[in-house]
Amino acid sequence: MAEKRVLLIVGGGIAAYKSLELTRLLRKAGVAVRPILTQAGAEFVTPLSLGALAEQKVHAELFSLTDEQEMGHIELSRSVDLVVVAPATADLMAKAAGGLANDLASTTLLATDKPVLMAPAMNVRMWEHAATKRNLATLRADGVAFVGPDEGAMACGEYGPGRMAEPPVIFEAIMALLGKGASPLAGKRALVTAGPTAEAIDPVRMLTNRSSGKQGYAIAGALAALGAEVTLVSGPTALGVPVGVTRVDVESAREMLAACEAALPADVAVCVAAVADWRPADASGRKLKKGAGAPEPIVLVENPDILASLSKDARRPRLVVGFAAETNDLEAHAKAKLARKGCDWIVANDVSVAGTMGGDRNAVALVSASGIEQWERMAKDEVARRLADRIADQFA
Numbered sequence: 390m391a392e393k394r395v396l397l398i399v400g401g402g403i404a405a406y407k408s409l410e411l412t413r414l415l416r417k418a419g420v421a422v423r424p425i426l427t428q429a430g431a432e433f434v435t436p437l438s439l440g441a442l443a444e445q446k447v448h449a450e451l452f453s454l455t456d457e458q459e460m461g462h463i464e465l466s467r468s469v470d471l472v473v474v475a476p477a478t479a480d481l482m483a484k485a486a487g488g489l490a491n492d493l494a495s496t497t498l499l500a501t502d503k504p505v506l507m508a509p510a511m512n513v514r515m516w517e518h519a520a521t522k523r524n525l526a527t528l529r530a531d532g533v534a535f536v537g538p539d540e541g542a543m544a545c546g547e548y549g550p551g552r553m554a555e556p557p558v559i560f561e562a563i564m565a566l567l568g569k570g571a572s573p574l575a576g577k578r579a580l581v582t583a584g585p586t587a588e589a590i591d592p593v594r595m596l597t598n599r600s601s602g603k604q605g606y607a608i609a610g611a612l613a614a615l616g617a618e619v620t621l622v623s624g625p626t627a628l629g630v631p632v633g634v635t636r637v638d639v640e641s642a643r644e645m646l647a648a649c650e651a652a653l654p655a656d657v658a659v660c661v662a663a664v665a666d667w668r669p670a671d672a673s674g675r676k677l678k679k680g681a682g683a684p685e686p687i688v689l690v691e692n693p694d695i696l697a698s699l700s701k702d703a704r705r706p707r708l709v710v711g712f713a714a715e716t717n718d719l720e721a722h723a724k725a726k727l728a729r730k731g732c733d734w735i736v737a738n739d740v741s742v743a744g745t746m747g748g749d750r751n752a753v754a755l756v757s758a759s760g761i762e763q764w765e766r767m768a769k770d771e772v773a774r775r776l777a778d779r780i781a782d783q784f785a
C-alpha cells in the first residue's frame with residue numbers, strides 16, 4: 390500500500406489515552422498520522438505524547454498564524470486519505486452533525502472532502518440521549534462511518550454502551566477504509582434514472598406518480614462518492630443534485646430514454662425511476678377547454694421500457710440494475726422481471742409497507758441469477774451505500 394495518511398482528531402474524553410495506542414498502531418503499519426488535539430482533548434493527553442507517537446506536529450488552534458502559514462486548516466483537512474475522530478465525544482458529534490465550525494476540529498470536519506470515521510466515546514446516558522441519536526442518524530446519512538462504541542464498564546462507574554472501541558478494532562476499521570481505496574469506481578461511468586415521469590395530457594395537465602426520487606438520488610450520490618462519473622437522468626423532483634453528480638432533467642418516459650441513450654456508453658446503469666407505463670396517445674398542443682360535462686376519454690399508449698431497452702442495447706452497460714416495487718409475491722415477481730427485462734440484478738422493495746413510497750426507509754431484496762438476498766429495513770441512504778459497494782465489488 391502506498392503511504393496512506395490519516396488525520397486523527399482526538400476529542401476530550403477519558404478514552405483519549407487509547408488514541409495514543411491507536412497512533413502507535415498506525416505508525417507501525419506505515420500510516421502517516423496528522424494529529425489534531427481539541428482543547429478538551431488536551432486535558433486528557435498532552436500534545437507532547439501525541440506528537441511524539443505521531444512523529445508529527447500536533448495542530449490545536451484554528452487561528453494560529455504559524456500553523457496557517459505552514460499548512461492552512463482547509464489544506465490540512467484535505468491532505469489525507471481519511472479523517473478519524475477518536476474519541477468522538479457527544480460534543481464533537483453534535484458539532485459535526487450541525488455543521489458548526491468554531492474550532493480547528495469542527496472546522497476541519499466541515500471543510501474536508503475525505504471520508505470520515507468516528508469512534509464515539511461517552512457516558513451511556515449521553516449516548517442514549519435523543520439528541521445524540523439524532524446526531525448519529527444525521528452523520529450516518531451524511532456518509533460518516535462509525536466504529537463502536539462498545540458496551541461495558543465505564544470510567545464514570547456506570548455500565549452500558551459508550552466505551553470507545555479498542556485501538557486494534559479502530560485500527561482494523563481504518564485499514565479497511567484505506568484499503569478499499571477512496572475511489573473504487575474511479576474511471577467508471579454510471580447512469581442512474583430516478584424520480585417519476587410526467588406524461589403530458591395537454592400543456593398544463595399530466596399523468597404522473599408518487600415517486601419522490603429519494604432512492605435514486607441516494608444511489609447516484611453513493612456511486613459518485615465511490616469515484617464514479619455519474620449521470621442522473623431525473624424526472625421532476627424537489628431534490629437537490631447530489632455532490633459530484635451530473636443531472637439531466639427530463640419529463641416524459643420518451644425523453645428519459647433519449648437522455649439515457651445519450652449518456653451511453655456507461656459501465657453500470659441503475660434504473661430506479663418510476664417510469665409511467667402509459668402516456669396519453671395524443672397530447673393536446675392546447676389546453677383542453679372545460680365544456681359541458683367530461684372530455685373525451687383519454688386514450689393511453691404504452692411507454693418505452695427504459696430498463697429493458699438499455700439491457701438490449703448494443704452498448705449495454707456491463708452491469709444493469711433494475712428496481713421493482715411490489716405489494717405481493719416479491720421474490721417471484723422479481724425473478725420474472727429479471728428474465729423479462731434482461732437485466733443483471735433487481736432490487737425489489739415491498740411498497741405495501743406504509744411510508745415506503747416517499748419515505749426515508751426501505752426494506753429491499755437483491756435478486757440476481759445467483760439468488761436472493763434480503764436486506765433488513767434501513768435508511769434509503771444506507772441501501773444506496775450498500776448497493777454502491779456491491780456494484781464496486783463487481784468492478785474490483
Ligand code: C5P
Pocket residue numbers: 582642660661662663664665666692693694695696697710711712713714
Ligand atoms: O415493470 P416495472 O415498472 O415494475 O419495472 C420496474 C423497473 O423497470 C424499474 O427499474 C424501472 O426504473 C424500470 N422501468 C423502465 N422503464 C419503464 C418501466 C419501468 O426503465 N417504462
